[in-house]
Amino acid sequence: MPLSTRTTRVIALASAAVILAIALALRAAFDGPVEQHSGTALxxxxxxxxxxxxxxxxxxxxxxxxxxxxxxxxxxSQLTGVPAYLSGRSLLGRLALGVQFDPLDLLWYPVGVLPLAAAHWLLRRRAYPRSAVSGKVQA
Structure with a gap:
């Protein structure tokens, strides 16, 4: 059975809160590359x-x-210096925009997105079976 728009939004918001908690816990527990790359993916x-x-x-x-x-x-955008300027004036700006460009981060963003997209695709496939999409009636 498909989820309502409101339910989907609540689940997404709760997921974002859980992801933020994981990111902050990793940031507190580790230093160096683990902290950097896990934070980027999260x-x-x-x-x-x-x-x-x-x-x-x-x-x-x-x-x-x-x-x-x-x-x-x-x-x-971090190549422009604007995020660094805003990050120097606001913790929220620093968390949202970062400070300096790191080309390795460009590789870690898909690492953070792919597992969620795959899980979402599988859940959606369960909610909308192929026969329901194609209009065929299951026996």
């Missing part, structure tokens, strides 16, 4: 989940593409 996961708060009817492929594109846009 940031992308939050963007994916946040996309469902705003647009709950997005397909997993579209949501994944939008999330990765948004993350890449934010990362590339």
């Amino acid at each position: 940031y992308a996961s939050m963007v994916y989940a946040g996309g469902y708060v705003l647009w709950p009817r997005l397909s997993p492929l579209a949501a994944g593409a939008v999330a990765v594109a948004f993350c890449w846009l934010v990362e590339c």
